[in-house]
Amino acid sequence: MTDATTAAPVEQSELEKRFPDAVKADARPGYAGFVVETSKLVEIATALRDEMGYDYLSSVTAVDYYSDAPNAENFIEVVYHFYKSTGGGALVLKVQTPRDNSVVPSLTPLYPGADFQEREAYDLYGVNFEGHPDQRRILMWEGFAGHPMRKDWKEAFYEEEVKPFKNRWPEGQVYRIEDRNPFNKNNKYPQGFDPVGFKETDDPKLYEVLERAAREYSEDIDTEQVVVNLGPQHPSTHGVFRMAVRLDGETIVALKPVMGYLHRNHEKIGERNTWTMNMPFTDRLDYLSSMSNNFGYALAVEKLMGDKAAPPERAEYLRVIMAELTRISNHLWAVGFLLNDLGAFFTPSLYAIQERELILDIFEATTGSRMMCNYFRFGGVARDLPEGVYAKIKDLVFERLPRKIDELDIYLSENELVRSRSEGVGVITPEEAIAFSTAGPVLRASGVPYDIRRADPYSIYDRFKFDVKVRYHGDVYDRYMIRIDEMRQSLDILKQAIPDLPGGAAGGEVMNGKNPYQVRVPAGESYGRVEGPKGELGYYIVSNGKGNPARYHVRAPSFINLTVLEKMCVGQKVADVVVNLGSIDIVLGEVDR
Amino acid sequence: MTDTNPTVNSAGYEVPPELRQNVAITTLDKIWNMGRRYSVWPMMFGLACCAIEMICTAASRYDLARFGMEVMRPSPRQSDLMIVSGTVTKKMIPQIVRLYNQMPEPKYVLAMGACASGGGPFKEGYNVVSGVDQYVPVDVYVPGCPPTPQALLHGLMKLQEKIDSESITSVRWYGKDDIPAIPVPLLGPDLIDPRDNELIKQETSKKPAAPAAAAAPAPAAEAAN
Numbered sequence: 068m069t070d071a072t073t074a075a076p077v078e079q080s081e082l083e084k085r086f087p088d089a090v091k092a093d094a095r096p097g098y099a100g101f102v103v104e105t106s107k108l109v110e111i112a113t114a115l116r117d118e119m120g121y122d123y124l125s126s127v128t129a130v131d132y133y134s135d136a137p138n139a140e141n142f143i144e145v146v147y148h149f150y151k152s153t154g155g156g157a158l159v160l161k162v163q164t165p166r167d168n169s170v171v172p173s174l175t176p177l178y179p180g181a182d183f184q185e186r187e188a189y190d191l192y193g194v195n196f197e198g199h200p201d202q203r204r205i206l207m208w209e210g211f212a213g214h215p216m217r218k219d220w221k222e223a224f225y226e227e228e229v230k231p232f233k234n235r236w237p238e239g240q241v242y243r244i245e246d247r248n249p250f251n252k253n254n255k256y257p258q259g260f261d262p263v264g265f266k267e268t269d270d271p272k273l274y275e276v277l278e279r280a281a282r283e284y285s286e287d288i289d290t291e292q293v294v295v296n297l298g299p300q301h302p303s304t305h306g307v308f309r310m311a312v313r314l315d316g317e318t319i320v321a322l323k324p325v326m327g328y329l330h331r332n333h334e335k336i337g338e339r340n341t342w343t344m345n346m347p348f349t350d351r352l353d354y355l356s357s358m359s360n361n362f363g364y365a366l367a368v369e370k371l372m373g374d375k376a377a378p379p380e381r382a383e384y385l386r387v388i389m390a391e392l393t394r395i396s397n398h399l400w401a402v403g404f405l406l407n408d409l410g411a412f413f414t415p416s417l418y419a420i421q422e423r424e425l426i427l428d429i430f431e432a433t434t435g436s437r438m439m440c441n442y443f444r445f446g447g448v449a450r451d452l453p454e455g456v457y458a459k460i461k462d463l464v465f466e467r468l469p470r471k472i473d474e475l476d477i478y479l480s481e482n483e484l485v486r487s488r489s490e491g492v493g494v495i496t497p498e499e500a501i502a503f504s505t506a507g508p509v510l511r512a513s514g515v516p517y518d519i520r521r522a523d524p525y526s527i528y529d530r531f532k533f534d535v536k537v538r539y540h541g542d543v544y545d546r547y548m549i550r551i552d553e554m555r556q557s558l559d560i561l562k563q564a565i566p567d568l569p570g571g572a573a574g575g576e577v578m579n580g581k582n583p584y585q586v587r588v589p590a591g592e593s594y595g596r597v598e599g600p601k602g603e604l605g606y607y608i609v610s611n612g613k614g615n616p617a618r619y620h621v622r623a624p625s626f627i628n629l630t631v632l633e634k635m636c637v638g639q640k641v642a643d644v645v646v647n648l649g650s651i652d653i654v655l656g657e658v659d660r
Numbered sequence: 661m662t663d664t665n666p667t668v669n670s671a672g673y674e675v676p677p678e679l680r681q682n683v684a685i686t687t688l689d690k691i692w693n694m695g696r697r698y699s700v701w702p703m704m705f706g707l708a709c710c711a712i713e714m715i716c717t718a719a720s721r722y723d724l725a726r727f728g729m730e731v732m733r734p735s736p737r738q739s740d741l742m743i744v745s746g747t748v749t750k751k752m753i754p755q756i757v758r759l760y761n762q763m764p765e766p767k768y769v770l771a772m773g774a775c776a777s778g779g780g781p782f783k784e785g786y787n788v789v790s791g792v793d794q795y796v797p798v799d800v801y802v803p804g805c806p807p808t809p810q811a812l813l814h815g816l817m818k819l820q821e822k823i824d825s826e827s828i829t830s831v832r833w834y835g836k837d838d839i840p841a842i843p844v845p846l847l848g849p850d851l852i853d854p855r856d857n858e859l860i861k862q863e864t865s866k867k868p869a870a871p872a873a874a875a876a877p878a879p880a881a882e883a884a885n
Contacts (some may be wrong), residue, residue, distance in 0.1 A: 222795045
């Protein structure tokens, strides 16, 4: 495993040479990257993008370093992970800002992909991004009291700083937290608040922004425009996703995604949990591909834990096998439901779901659950394959799935209706795809051959022969075709991995040591990323050496891929919105977290 | 129709054997409920992970059509059953209440999974409503995270049993009084349930010490509430 944060030494020293005053290496133990002067951030980022080739801003997030001890040094740090779209490790920049009146220059004008991520940091941490074109709350609503991810912000059902809570211990006394709240609900209100006659402020602000965006879209004739809301309850929004669309006739002049309807506070809960407790929570991020989510989190933590958590060989293979099976099942779902969005209601999905069920059978036999697998552990996997499952996987991968994927391909790919509805729709150029930080199939369908399994290999992916699949038109059709390609590619990897599995059907060691109830993670930061089915899934974790993460951030591919949705849709017809959305393949559990 | 069918011909009247092929005697309730129990149309309404299992239940392997429930309606106006499939968040609950109000009677609610039933693993979250039953009356709870399709089917069969037990003479929607709509919550500094307005006002106008205690429940201070 290569440590991504130290993989690009040449440019890093160059950066220090060029900006000797503004850049200094992060000297805290366990940390890497550079701490940058706030005032120089934009200049440095411009140099990174234009001269050093770090054109892909993968992750932007904030960390609250807070302690209520007297004389503690409290500040908020904004962390940027830059990559090259040609491959290689990360360059990490950090900007520190005081907790009250936090201001950081926005990188959205340089890297449009930072848009939603900066809005998220503003929403949850209260960091103001100077120069951000549309700084509104994104996951919570306008008017919500406080910035909930700050360490000193306590929710209504707050019990204790860290888990496991005392009242769950044998000597404690279990109570219902509702009984301790005056409203019997998970609510609290600021002092002096009067609910009578209260008016919501979220939607008016949204429509204002929509109108402003519509004015920027030039039109020769002044016509009457209408606002249409798609979602959050809509049959084709893949969950509780909402798009506010401003229409001129049937043409879209402005579109704003509205999310947060499934924001279930993954990160806040994650920072209260112990390290191991978070594993089942990651299942519920992208609930169609829980194995990949486990993978990313396990990698991030193992990176900090070092050799004592190096998984045995068999576990590495099992991880790859499960992750690739997940990719196939996810893409089957994505293809089926893209066809759903195109109007082929449910029939193609039924065929896709049929095959997915067979993969879920394997997951259920191995892990005990169809969807929420909770299979990975730090230093291996939870349990070995049960009897008969190895043969089942073999049969599925070598016999059935190749046939069935061909079948889908034959029936759908050349279909007249599919082609005419999807070709040339929602085109994203390679430059846009990189600038908007899209990842996974969306990026590769636009002609950028960037796959983390190749660009920055993790686990044992460097042992397998496979081509990075890429398509060049960047339209909905190519985003559909790339998923068919990737299913075949995953089968190729599986066909290499299954015969090589150490121990084969007989079984073997799958954990490094005993499966721990509780782990100690050395202090430091780490960013583990995997090529999930939806794209780059990254976990940024900060440990302070205690039993639970000090910061736990998920770089969710669906969330960041949505940044480009507006670009895809503006100027097109309203009928294509749902298809465009379907081709991004979002899962709301991951978008909203 | 033979008298082996338990839902008809058990009304307490003797049918002569020679007529059993042609005549069936039953109660209005039974025939009415039989029609309703086999044509429950769920709303096409997914919230989170459980929605995926709900779709799998509707797909070919588990096949909801066996119960006459495969007609998923995207519009609340045409649906009988709301399957609350996933975590209910504060941002989403106004819409859920609105959808529930828009459904015509008779309407049923099935809380699918741990989150919809009581908050589940995300209960402590600042944006999570701990159970949809705080706002909308629930008929059937299905445990699981997520419940398997089999569990959902079992929950739906329990709903059918509930429908069987209803009588046309006593159901609420044929009563004389209007059924009041549930007030839609508002998104304020936190979620505002209009039914709680009095209580909220009372709590927020207390001396500064009291709301602080409400926010961070130190057991001793909380006992006063």
